[in-house]
Amino acid sequence: MSASVDSHSAILRRHELRWRQQCLRVGLILIAVVGSLAVVGLFDAERIATGLPAIFKLLPEMFPPDFSRWSFWIKPLIDSMAMSIAGTSIAVFFSMLLCLFAARNTSPNRPLYLAATGLLNVTRAVPELILGMILVAAVGFGALPGTLALGLHSIGMLGKFYAEAIELCDLEPIEAARSSGASEMQVIIHSILPQVFPAMADVTFYRWEYNFRASMVVGAVGAGGIGLEIISALRIMEYQQVSALLLVVLVVVTALDSMSNALRHWMVQ
Incomplete structure (x- = not known):
């Protein structure tokens, strides 16, 4: 009985260790992703707010398509x-x-x-x-x-x-x-x-x-x-x-x- 309990505890410890390692990997990936988003300026709300209207102004000039x-x-x-x-x-x-x-x-x-x-x-x-x-x-x-x-x-x-x-x-x-x-x-x-x-x-x-x-x-x-x-x-x-x-x-x-x-x-x- 004791051996069974020890085996079960060892399995739980290994599972918990793998879970922590996986969480660490995901955390590192998220840090890299968020850092990249910051570097390229996707968190620059002012720049995006001024740039998006310019795109919407350009779209009407593209229609109707000219196939001449x-x-x-x-x-x-x-x-x-x-x-x-x-x-x-x-x-x-x-x-x-x-x-x-x-x-x-x-x-x-x-x-x-x-x-x-x-x-x-x-x-x-x-x-x-x-x-x-x-x-x-x-x-x-x-x-x-x-x-x-x-x-x-x-x-x-x-x-x-x-x-x-x-x-x-x-x-x-x-x-x-x-x-x-x-x-x-x-x-x-x-x-x-x-x-x-x-x-x-x-x-x-x-x-x-x-x-x-x-x-x-x-x-x-x-x-x-x-x-x-x-x-x-x-x-x-x-x-x-x-x-x-x-x-x-x-x-x-x-x-x-x-x-x-x-x-x-x-x-x-």
């Missing part, structure tokens, strides 16, 4: 779509090569693992906008620097997700393949990739959607696409054209979301 230049937006839209597809394709190719070295369970040795993860960190650390500015200065204006900027940044993101998916895959099929005498390449092709392919497909199609939206950002620095049209309209204060362009982008993004869902289901069947 719709024929001039077709090519930039095609450019943005091509940039997102080409940039994602570049990223998938190089990420597939790097993720095998950036995953602990498939990397041949630690130096290669550190080199691969370091390269992924570098490409992920530089935002698309900065890459776009650098590449525009290097290769000139147009869709090419935008595509390269999207592709380079996406390598870091996709490579990281691919490597994490490989590290989290089930070990039993891998051990079974190795015990049967399969080579490392055969293990990767027949035991690892079939497990991680659905997760890779999900991340890849999400990144494609993201790259289309990001193409508008890199367009702001002269990297082509529909983003350049939006920035041009903003510069000359044609807010009705801006609202029309944003509606067009919303329709295209919605269509891309439906298309990517259909492709995802088709590929993982």
Whole structure:
């Protein structure tokens, strides 16, 4: 009886300790969140009170949307779509090569693992906008620097997700393949990739959607696409054209979301 009571007390103490640790973690996160809100000025009531009316004054100037230049937006839209597809394709190719070295369970040795993860960190650390500015200065204006900027940044993101998916895959099929005498390449092709392919497909199609939206950002620095049209309209204060362009982008993004869902289901069947 005494042993049972002691065991029950030990369980309660462990539960209480875990609860206190969890409360401490949540408290630290809340401190970081509140501190960040203060740093960026979200607690500046006077500034927000004067800024919100300015936004509401701008909204009437954006309506009704002006679609009079719709024929001039077709090519930039095609450019943005091509940039997102080409940039994602570049990223998938190089990420597939790097993720095998950036995953602990498939990397041949630690130096290669550190080199691969370091390269992924570098490409992920530089935002698309900065890459776009650098590449525009290097290769000139147009869709090419935008595509390269999207592709380079996406390598870091996709490579990281691919490597994490490989590290989290089930070990039993891998051990079974190795015990049967399969080579490392055969293990990767027949035991690892079939497990991680659905997760890779999900991340890849999400990144494609993201790259289309990001193409508008890199367009702001002269990297082509529909983003350049939006920035041009903003510069000359044609807010009705801006609202029309944003509606067009919303329709295209919605269509891309439906298309990517259909492709995802088709590929993982």
